[in-house]
Structure formats: structure tokens, C-alpha cells
Amino acid sequence: MPENCLFCKIVRREIPAKIAAESEQALAFYDINPQAPVHILAIPKAHIENAMAVKSEHSGTLFEVLKLAQETARKEGIDKSGFRLIFNNGPDAGQAVSHLHMHVLGKRKLAWPPG
Numbered sequence: 554m555p556e557n558c559l560f561c562k563i564v565r566r567e568i569p570a571k572i573a574a575e576s577e578q579a580l581a582f583y584d585i586n587p588q589a590p591v592h593i594l595a596i597p598k599a600h601i602e603n604a605m606a607v608k609s610e611h612s613g614t615l616f617e618v619l620k621l622a623q624e625t626a627r628k629e630g631i632d633k634s635g636f637r638l639i640f641n642n643g644p645d646a647g648q649a650v651s652h653l654h655m656h657v658l659g660k661r662k663l664a665w666p667p668g
């Protein structure tokens with residue numbers, strides 16, 4: 554599964570991506586189809602399918618994912634104006650890539666509730 558996973562391939566640099574930030578266990582890169590002026594994906598380097606597959610052993614990795622979201626929000630100048638963090642999980646949420654990813658969306662007013 555990780556062999557064919559799109560985001561695992563980005564982690565292994567087999568597919569190009571514009572990297573926004575990186576740490577030992579996490580990677581942040583720009584979404585290829587941005588839905589806001591800032592749209593970054595922060596992911597664990599390890600293959601975790603989605604939010605339902607997260608276990609306590611992933612806690613350190615998940616913290617690194619959130620740290621990259623903070624770091625890139627600061628870099629992009631949206632740390633004070635605000636931004637949204639989203640994990641789409643499963644079909645009803647429209648999860649298209651089965652490798653856990655946190656969307657970091659900002660630099661525009663975001664509607665609530667989401668569609």
C-alpha cells in the first residue's frame with residue numbers, strides 16, 4: 554500500500570512537490586489544487602490511512618504534523634489572521650488520498666459551515 558501511495562511517493566521524493574516545511578517525522582507541501590491563497594498539506598511521513606487509523610503510538614508524529622502547520626502558518630503570515638485545519642476522513646468527507654493529511658487553509662475569509 555505505501556508503495557503505491559501518492560503521498561508516500563512525495564515523502565520519498567519520487568513525485569515532485571513544493572515543500573513548505575519538514576521535520577524528522579512530518580512533511581508539509583503546497584496543495585496542487587489550492588482552495589485558498591494558502592493551501593498546504595501537512596502529513597506524517599509514515600503511512601497512516603486516515604484519522605480512524607491513528608493510534609497512541611502516533612502521538613509524537615501527529616504533534617510534528619501540527620507543529621508544521623504552526624510553522625507554515627507563521628511563514629505564510631496567517632498565524633494571526635486565522636486559518637483552518639481539516640482532516641477529511643472517508644467518503645462523505647471526500648477523502649481522495651488515503652494517507653493522513655491535514656489541510657492548512659487561509660489568507661481569505663472561510664465560510665462556515667463548510668459545504
Ligand code: AMP
Nearest residue numbers: 570583584585586587641647648649650
Ligand atoms: P482530500 O480530498 O482531503 O483527500 O485531499 C487530497 C488533496 O491532495 C487535494 O486537495 C488535492 O488537491 C491534493 N493533491 C493531490 N495530488 C497532489 C500532489 N501531487 N501534490 C500536492 N497535492 C496533491
Ligand code: ZN
Nearest residue numbers: 558561600652
Ligand atoms: Zn502513504
